[in-house]
Amino acid sequence: MSDIINNLNIILRRMEVACRDSGRDPKEVKLLLATKTVPADRIKVALEAGQTLIAENKVQEIKEKYEPLQSVPHTSHFIGHLQSNKIKDILKYDISCIQSLDRLDVAEKLQQRLVYEGKKIEVLIQVNTSGEESKFGTHPDQAIDLVRAVSEFSNIEIKGLMTIGLFSAEIEKVRPCFRLLKEIQQEVIAQNIPNVTMRELSMGMSGDLETAIQEGATIVRVGTAIFGQRIYADSYYWDETKA
Numbered sequence: 001m002s003d004i005i006n007n008l009n010i011i012l013r014r015m016e017v018a019c020r021d022s023g024r025d026p027k028e029v030k031l032l033l034a035t036k037t038v039p040a041d042r043i044k045v046a047l048e049a050g051q052t053l054i055a056e057n058k059v060q061e062i063k064e065k066y067e068p069l070q071s072v073p074h075t076s077h078f079i080g081h082l083q084s085n086k087i088k089d090i091l092k093y094d095i096s097c098i099q100s101l102d103r104l105d106v107a108e109k110l111q112q113r114l115v116y117e118g119k120k121i122e123v124l125i126q127v128n129t130s131g132e133e134s135k136f137g138t139h140p141d142q143a144i145d146l147v148r149a150v151s152e153f154s155n156i157e158i159k160g161l162m163t164i165g166l167f168s169a170e171i172e173k174v175r176p177c178f179r180l181l182k183e184i185q186q187e188v189i190a191q192n193i194p195n196v197t198m199r200e201l202s203m204g205m206s207g208d209l210e211t212a213i214q215e216g217a218t219i220v221r222v223g224t225a226i227f228g229q230r231i232y233a234d235s236y237y238w239d240e241t242k243a
């Protein structure tokens with residue numbers, strides 16, 4: 001378990017250096033622990049070491065780890081593919097922000113359910129900035145229209161944007177994805193849409209968090225570099241055909 005503490009310290013240090021190198025205040029950038037496939041006892045180690053923000057991709061895993069994690073205070077986001085038939089379940093487990101809203105019909109279902117339960121929820125709009133077909137997210141050209149449409153739903157509070165960068169070892173091919181998300185953020189801000197704030201840019205993972213921070217990330221989502229390699233390929237979580 002001490003590997004987790006070690007890895008955490010390395011990540012926090014990487015974030016700090018990236019902030020310093022790009023002239024940003026480290027307080028502007030939050031670390032989110034991407035905990036898919038990680039057992040609750042290992043997540044607990046990170047929470048007990050002072051981390052507060054975690055996120056799952058699948059409702060089943062949220063459910064399984066919900067009770068075991070109750071003893072440690074934390075905030076939970078959802079970063080998996082959001083499907084209409086899972087909304088009811090997601091709302092049972094104190095998820096404060098859905099980072100992966102990418103379709104109007106799902107937003108509509110979400111709004112209906114929120115009204116029914118008398119709840120509100122924060123969301124980020126997920127944008128597919130890499131153009132890879134396997135990735136979820138709205139097309140960059142449609143992102144602003146989606147923000148505008150979702151902003152009409154009184155129980156959904158848009159707080160920003162999320163993206164998964166291109167899978168590439170060549171960081172200069174990943175950077176344009178993050179830059180594009182920042183550009184969309186700026187365009188949305190310029191349009192001054194009621195009920196929309198654009199404070200959060202959730203981008204950057206284990207391999208590319210420095211680049212994301214340089215390009216303006218306020219949330220980096222890190223799994224592997226803290227908890228170790230997963231048995232499942234990420235396509236299991238990201239591929240449309242397997243979700």
Ligand SMILES: *Cc1c(COP(=O)(O)O)cnc(C)c1O
Pocket residue numbers: 034036057079080164205206207221222223224225237
């Ligand atoms: C798994 C996952 C991450 C973390 O990826 P790592 O490469 O393990 O750091 C970030 N975002 C999303 C949406 C994920 O599914």
